[in-house]
Amino acid sequence: MSHHNPGVDVIVIGAGMAGLVCAERLRRRGYDVLLAEARDQVGGRTAGIEVDGETVDLGGQFIGPGQDRIYALAAELGVAIFPTHTAGANVLETETGRVRRFRGMAPKLGPLTLLDVARAQSRLGRLARTVDAETPWCGPNAAALDGQTLQSWIDRTVKTQGGRRFLVCACRAIWACEPSELSLLHALFYIKAAGSLAAVTDVEGGAQQDRLDGGAYGVATRLAERLGAAIRLNAPVQRIEQNDSGVVVTVKDGTTWHARHVVVAVPPPLAARIAFHPPLPAARDNLLQRLPMGNVIKYVVGYPAPFWRQAGLSGAALSLRGPIALTVDSSPRSGRRGVLIAFVNGTPARDLATRSPEDRRTTLLDSLGRLFGPQAATPVSFVERNWNEEAFTRGAYSALFPPGAWTQLGSTWRAPVGRIHWAGAETSPRWYGYIDGAVRSGEAAADAVARAELH
């Protein structure tokens, strides 16, 4: 490989899962790679911290059947897989605060509401099957599906008030946004990219089935070990210049790096904030103006033991009262401690964020107490991560396509712009927004760069 410029072969921007996988794959193929990360740690949305000697995932953490690339990566790195705890009854808190146990995936709603919700889910699944996840903007109904919000579809399709409320809460749990923010086509694309609605919502047999021993963050740190000095932390990229022979990447402190190709593996709103020279083509720039991140505050709450299991509860809860959207048992594999994770998403997250830290903590613990009893209100550890406040992520779980974006600008979704390639969970037509989608996108970008290098 000849070097037209001094520097490396490829610069990858963003050491989240996509960037790590991309850089490591290129390194293994013999390319000289530099991986620039804005934070002082790798992982991106698979972040983790140590609590009482256990790594706790502050971001993405679940994997499930069909997510072959993250399973393969875990196997290769020697990261063990173990099932998410599911034994016991799930809990539903109604809007008025009544707490009911249920088994399986059908929460205790009234029979009419339940029928209404089941019919809506089945319709959504059928509609999703009509979408091609490689080119969601091309289907015969794409314009009609992309012309409306998921909220409009719910209003039209779901007849009972209880059913509508349930689906709003389900939207918050799944996409971390309000149904008003989402193009119906995007919701369908997302479901299709995951395979089915059940794949999205289920624990056993679905995307929440398994966990990574040591956390998803452990996968990131092992990849980082392999990359070693190729990773530059505390290096927020401000500018990418490209010309016929290569690219120049400028970091906040003024450092410049040269390479032949660059892979941008950061969330879309952050990619939009890099200064590109020459400027990005108008259509690509327009798409990047349109893809906001969802809204998530994740709580990781630790207890001496997973006490709810003894009470016959799984630790999984849905709340229609809020502010918690859902909880999951996230105790370490060892079972030495009990951990519940709780998500506050969408509008409840925006509302909660306006309150004081003490107030937020009290609200959360009250909420957990209602769901799991008084023991839940007296944890031994309590960690909060508001992903919207993270300057180098600016939201989670993933970027959302509002109405009109897919059908008008979809063709610019993943297409390289000269020497600039795109990666990240938002660029994968399989498992869009998931850890597995990030892995796939990193692999695909590495392969695309390698193909480009042959020319």
Added chain:
Amino acid sequence: MSHHNPGVDVIVIGAGMAGLVCAERLRRRGYDVLLAEARDQVGGRTAGIEVDGETVDLGGQFIGPGQDRIYALAAELGVAIFPTHTAGANVLETETGRVRRFRGMAPKLGPLTLLDVARAQSRLGRLARTVDAETPWCGPNAAALDGQTLQSWIDRTVKTQGGRRFLVCACRAIWACEPSELSLLHALFYIKAAGSLAAVTDVEGGAQQDRLDGGAYGVATRLAERLGAAIRLNAPVQRIEQNDSGVVVTVKDGTTWHARHVVVAVPPPLAARIAFHPPLPAARDNLLQRLPMGNVIKYVVGYPAPFWRQAGLSGAALSLRGPIALTVDSSPRSGRRGVLIAFVNGTPARDLATRSPEDRRTTLLDSLGRLFGPQAATPVSFVERNWNEEAFTRGAYSALFPPGAWTQLGSTWRAPVGRIHWAGAETSPRWYGYIDGAVRSGEAAADAVARAELH
């Protein structure tokens, strides 16, 4: 006024109409001001160039009754006002390419279609009256109106296919976007901010009634003359740091300026691309992730004379066939030459932009020839401005609120963030998106800074 930092009192970013007005108002109050502009000329979306000795407006150019602040500014600067030419018949091109003359605001559609459109317009006007333009997110129906696209509303409200097509074209003409991209609430807010739907659509009595002698760009250049050396051209701002005593603004070349306050007067997607330290509050950042610009290519086509006037035509045309959405007679006041402006907006603009310059020119002239006869196809000058390709604007006429943004994040719309104030046509509750809105926003930001300086 004491200087806590060396530097100026206030830095204004963006020398569009809002920034110019703001800086000039502050200067006149005795503040030391610096106005940073990324381009090599002032004006922003009121851009202009010289063609055959006449200034031609490449951007915003019309003003009308109720836009008191731009009229006052023009009077103060000695810029004469003259009426947009309206004498003669307007033209409608049907989807199949038939060209029909009509008078007034009711184009020659079939009677059922016309009734359908009239009813929709009246409903839209009535709905708009329920919105408070100061706080559009607060109305009793705000969530429902903001949960759907304008497209969904059209689909539900308009019964005839012809009526739907007409309203899609009207949306392109008014907002430079597809109805799928727009929250219904935003469309209503925009109408309310202008006073009425007629104020938005009409020439006589509406926002297109008058023009500025020498162009809107002439207003910008006269303001710039007053500001003189306070304006720094070729100075794209990359970073704004604030602390308790002031702000530090960093330009692309590394220059830093100190001040006590800063006014950001650039379009929302560009404001999002400035690196703020400390980072913006999550909710404000979230709003800036969500406000894309509309999509406009404006053509300014010159002829030896306004030949269409002799043929009994006004020069105003609507095309349902496209790609032109609408044309207006934009001949200079002198009448020495004939000028037609033509707008290609929304999806047709995206499509046209993928073609070669020659191809675009041929397409436009074919289209003008159909509307105004063969003379229209042989102009003496032909200027194109694709606002989406302008790296320092990235779209026009204005930023659009997609569904969900107003009701979830509206409270962060105009609120200062510490020492950072916001201006621009998108921050005005009167005439949002118009030149007059920009003027008002500049005045309001200057007044807010002056109030803050008193404390």
